[in-house]
Amino acid sequence: MSDIRCRELCKTFRQGEERITGLDRVSIDIDSGEFLCLSGPSGSGKTTLLNALGGLDRPDSGSITFGGRRIDCLPRGELADLRLREIGFVFQAYNLVPVLSARENIEFVMQVQGVPAAERHRRSLAILAEVGLEGLADRRPPAMSGGQQQRVAVARAIVSRPRLVLADEPTANLDSHSATRLMALFQTLNREHGVTFVMATHDPRVMAFAARRVSMEDGRIVADRVQEPCAPEPA
Amino acid sequence: MNLTWRLAWRNLWRHRRRTWLTVSAMVVCNVLLIFLIGLQLGSYDVMIEGSLGPVTGHLQVQREGFQEDQRIRDSVPAATALARTLRRALPEAEVGVRGTAFALASSEARSFGIQLQGVEAAREPGVSTLPGMLAEGRYLRGEGEEIVVGRLLARNLQARPGDEVVLLGSGRDGSMAAAVARLVGVVDSGVAELDRALAQVDLAWFQSVFAMGDHAHALVLRLPHLEAVPAAKARVQTLLPPDSELVVLDWDQLQPGLRQAIRTDMVSAWFLYGVLVLLVAFSVLNTQLMSVLERTREFGVMLALGLGPGRLARLVAMETALLGGLGLVLGILFGTVLTLALARWGFTYPGMEEVAQQFNLPARLYPRPGAAALLVGPGVVFVGALLAALYPALRLYRLQPVAAMRAV
Ligand SMILES: Nc1ncnc2c1ncn2[C@@H]1O[C@H](COP(=O)(O)OP(=O)(O)OP(=O)(O)O)[C@@H](O)[C@H]1O
Ligand SMILES: [Mg+2]
Numbered sequence: 001m002s003d004i005r006c007r008e009l010c011k012t013f014r015q016g017e018e019r020i021t022g023l024d025r026v027s028i029d030i031d032s033g034e035f036l037c038l039s040g041p042s043g044s045g046k047t048t049l050l051n052a053l054g055g056l057d058r059p060d061s062g063s064i065t066f067g068g069r070r071i072d073c074l075p076r077g078e079l080a081d082l083r084l085r086e087i088g089f090v091f092q093a094y095n096l097v098p099v100l101s102a103r104e105n106i107e108f109v110m111q112v113q114g115v116p117a118a119e120r121h122r123r124s125l126a127i128l129a130e131v132g133l134e135g136l137a138d139r140r141p142p143a144m145s146g147g148q149q150q151r152v153a154v155a156r157a158i159v160s161r162p163r164l165v166l167a168d169e170p171t172a173n174l175d176s177h178s179a180t181r182l183m184a185l186f187q188t189l190n191r192e193h194g195v196t197f198v199m200a201t202h203d204p205r206v207m208a209f210a211a212r213r214v215s216m217e218d219g220r221i222v223a224d225r226v227q228e229p230c231a232p233e234p235a
Numbered sequence: 236m237n238l239t240w241r242l243a244w245r246n247l248w249r250h251r252r253r254t255w256l257t258v259s260a261m262v263v264c265n266v267l268l269i270f271l272i273g274l275q276l277g278s279y280d281v282m283i284e285g286s287l288g289p290v291t292g293h294l295q296v297q298r299e300g301f302q303e304d305q306r307i308r309d310s311v312p313a314a315t316a317l318a319r320t321l322r323r324a325l326p327e328a329e330v331g332v333r334g335t336a337f338a339l340a341s342s343e344a345r346s347f348g349i350q351l352q353g354v355e356a357a358r359e360p361g362v363s364t365l366p367g368m369l370a371e372g373r374y375l376r377g378e379g380e381e382i383v384v385g386r387l388l389a390r391n392l393q394a395r396p397g398d399e400v401v402l403l404g405s406g407r408d409g410s411m412a413a414a415v416a417r418l419v420g421v422v423d424s425g426v427a428e429l430d431r432a433l434a435q436v437d438l439a440w441f442q443s444v445f446a447m448g449d450h451a452h453a454l455v456l457r458l459p460h461l462e463a464v465p466a467a468k469a470r471v472q473t474l475l476p477p478d479s480e481l482v483v484l485d486w487d488q489l490q491p492g493l494r495q496a497i498r499t500d501m502v503s504a505w506f507l508y509g510v511l512v513l514l515v516a517f518s519v520l521n522t523q524l525m526s527v528l529e530r531t532r533e534f535g536v537m538l539a540l541g542l543g544p545g546r547l548a549r550l551v552a553m554e555t556a557l558l559g560g561l562g563l564v565l566g567i568l569f570g571t572v573l574t575l576a577l578a579r580w581g582f583t584y585p586g587m588e589e590v591a592q593q594f595n596l597p598a599r600l601y602p603r604p605g606a607a608a609l610l611v612g613p614g615v616v617f618v619g620a621l622l623a624a625l626y627p628a629l630r631l632y633r634l635q636p637v638a639a640m641r642a643v
Binding site for chain 1: 238239241242245246249532533536537538539540541542543546635636637640
């Protein structure tokens, strides 16, 4: 039973007179516990598809079900709640709150989720260690490198063990060591906790880790193949 | 501190200078409001005391109907005994007995109609400011056959201290009342009405000239402060002999225009304050709107993470509350210091002395420090700031996460 089921998703953007195709009749099923990567040239519709899957943007037509529930026509409030409790996002740009430290950025979302303070504290420090930022808990984003900020954003997305993680270029600013470490972490979460991962990427390192690789072009899915993922390196 | 409050506080300081400017606008407005309201309340006290001081006093016991028609027959019997009772029952009050009659005053040169008062020379300075407003000569000494007149009356009569003034009127019993008094003093109250028509003589002599016996027309009470009036009025009411047709009138009944004048003045003052508060509210609106707009992208991310727009609106409200709270605390602090200083040393401005003299007011004003003056203005500014943030906060409900995240 697939966890996410998209049927005939279409999305067109209007820029003045021009009509830009974002998604063109995209249909895809993603099972619970999959580790999937979306690849394709810039502008091919990867971000648009991730936004639709996460309920951030409504498709013009087509349907999306998530865990058996239609989400393409849910009211805003319920969509927000779904995102808060079941989906973790990592965006293409880092998107942290600049006046909060790394730890506070992570705790802030947990606070909204209703996690008790002591628990928040413990979990935020643990997750920072997992993404390799143990010394930077009290550093604020403007004083961190792009890669460090990206890792905080990842930590924020996965700290509450969502069912689904949608990641847009999660390794864009990471050196190869950090990227591999992050992918290993994702893979662990995927294998041990059954978290579904959908990642949009240009990064061959990410693609190598994925068990399924979906290629897009001009808003369409042009290839969808299962592959043998590379094993996590021993830490 | 709660993480959300911490976030709100830090967000406030992302633009230090802008925040300080907005806070300064609030502080200036608060201090101004505290100063103006304090001064206003203080000047009402002065205005009331200034107009009640010369004649009216705070309370008067009269025969029913005397206030309207001022007929000499509508008198208070056994005035001496009643005055003694009042003095014993209200030790904090000054009590003076007065008789009043219309008379014709003539000097060698001219004649004028006057309002003649018989007063207890020793008591009058306690209930009236008039004895202290001598322009020439001296005040009454309670010796009879002496008269003190207003400055304009003296000029009209062309009389000076030492001259004789002939008084002609009718007594309480309808008989003819005639007497000659020596002018001993001229008072200058600054109130033209009084200076033109008022004259005072000793009460005992007045009572004999106008065939009053122990009757009088008013027992005038002066209390330590205005706030004491209602209680004292109620107390006096109980002391009046039953079935005596006597009434107690407070200053508002004795001088009905006064409260109305104050009310009118208040309305125009509140209008000014309203404009001030509105200006500050717009400055807050501007600041908070800018701060929301420039964070569109950040708010977009929060929405994408699943925070409801209500939570973001609450964050903006908290930021505004902190901003307003800062203005409130600093405003009250500076305002209190200023008011206390002025309450001690007084306040005056060029030209005020002339105006003050004209209206028989003291040349310095002392703002009245008090909870009302200190809290009302800043409180309204605070609420106004919160209301002003409503619009920027409500805008967040229209934000779409994807569009917001694409914003620059
Ligand atoms: N809000 C928008 N308004 C107009 N056009 C848009 C909007 N969002 C996306 N597009 C267009 O839709 C197409 C798909 O964009 P999308 O962001 O999904 O591409 P992408 O595959 O994520 O590219 P990249 O690898 O560069 O991130 C592009 O041509 C883009 O210009
Ligand atoms: Mg993209």
